[in-house]
Amino acid sequence: MIGYKWANEERTAVIRYPGTYVIENGTGWEEFLDWREGGNEPDQWKTLLERKQDKVNEIKQAFVIAPKSGLTTSLGIKVDCKREDKDNFQELLDYCTRKSLAGTSIRLHNNDFAEVSVADLQIIINEIQEHGLTLYQRKWAKEAAIDQATTEVQIKAITWDSVE
Known part of the structure; x- marks a missing residue:
């Protein structure tokens, strides 16, 4: 079990099998593919700076x-x-x-x-x-x-x- 902290909350990530993470989100479990193995990075794992860059890219496209x-x-x-x-x-x-x-x-x-x-x-x-x-x-x-x-x-x- 690996502990993560983001958004001022304690979260727990469990590696179920290679390339997949399961995260306890307070109401249940969410499963994410490891973005390093072709999946997308879970949005809640992004830093504020990464979120800002995503939004800048969205504005540039618009x-x-x-x-x-x-x-x-x-x-x-x-x-x-x-x-x-x-x-x-x-x-x-x-x-x-x-x-x-x-x-x-x-x-x-x-x-x-x-x-x-x-x-x-x-x-x-x-x-x-x-x-x-x-x-x-x-x-x-x-x-x-x-x-x-x-x-x-x-x-x-x-x-x-x-x-x-």
Whole structure:
């Protein structure tokens, strides 16, 4: 029998057979594969620092996915808003300006088309830039909150959609 202490509680782990641990959790026994033999490390064995790193990785994944949901502009149209989309709109604006076109047709987030003016294109570009900056600020705020967290409960409460 091997004794472990975490979360200010005494726990007892018993090795039943190689690669598997059984842990008394206060209400019964939980069985975990040894993560060194291909299983996942039991969550309650993770340190606060490891939990923080897991949460930072979760926030980074959400940050990467966020632009894929598109952006509804002040013009009332929903456009793709990844960095390359902003660059494409900028190229289109440059082309319209070079050719003295009053406007053009663009493909929306849902693959429909909309007619926009050169001024509308500039609005779309500006709003995509602002949205990108907002996403970065949100990511940085979440990372700072994770860094400042001192308990597991505080870490769990931080999500991409949570408001701090």
